[in-house]
Amino acid sequence: MSVRVGIGYDLHRLETGRKLIVGGIELLFDKGPVGHSDGDVLAHALCDALLGAAGLGDIGTHFPDTDPKWKGANSLVFLEHAKKLLDEKRFTIEHVDAVVILERPKLGPHFPKMREALGKALSVAGEKIHLKAKTNEGVDAVGRGEAIACHVAATLNSY
Numbered sequence: 001m002s003v004r005v006g007i008g009y010d011l012h013r014l015e016t017g018r019k020l021i022v023g024g025i026e027l028l029f030d031k032g033p034v035g036h037s038d039g040d041v042l043a044h045a046l047c048d049a050l051l052g053a054a055g056l057g058d059i060g061t062h063f064p065d066t067d068p069k070w071k072g073a074n075s076l077v078f079l080e081h082a083k084k085l086l087d088e089k090r091f092t093i094e095h096v097d098a099v100v101i102l103e104r105p106k107l108g109p110h111f112p113k114m115r116e117a118l119g120k121a122l123s124v125a126g127e128k129i130h131l132k133a134k135t136n137e138g139v140d141a142v143g144r145g146e147a148i149a150c151h152v153a154a155t156l157n158s159y
């Protein structure tokens with residue numbers, strides 16, 4: 001058995017009137033991510049971390065944002081697809097560690113629901129998905145509330 005680690009990063013601009021979806025959960029807020037799909041930074045960075053660890057390219061390779069099929073897509077679908085690809089290549093998900101960077105709203109209270117949604121999409125126990133939240137201390141676009149960003153490290157086992 002061997003262990004593989006992948007990293008993922010994503011950022012979306014936030015605009016008034018868009019739904020704020022993070023980790024498959026809709027949060028009540030006056031702004032949301034601009035994107036071809038639902039703009040879920042956590043799902044996107046997680047998808048890239050999983051694909052990277054498995055040597056399978058990135059989210060754009062599998063779900064091009066030029067494809068009308070993915071317009072407004074629920075990003076959990078991307079994770080379900082990534083999980084199928086991992087299964088085919090005989091990888092299992094050992095652990096996921098993520099940090100979402102956002103000024104407002106507070107994400108911590110929503111982590112249990114996010115872990116459940118992400119775990120369900122990936123067919124893994126929620127305990128394998130560790131989530132953290134940071135603000136950007138008022139600095140740069142994220143700090144001004146103009147963007148949301150996310151970093152994820154994923155550990156896979158191959159068997």
Ligand SMILES: [Zn+2]
Nearest residue numbers: 010039041044
């Ligand atoms: Zn994205």
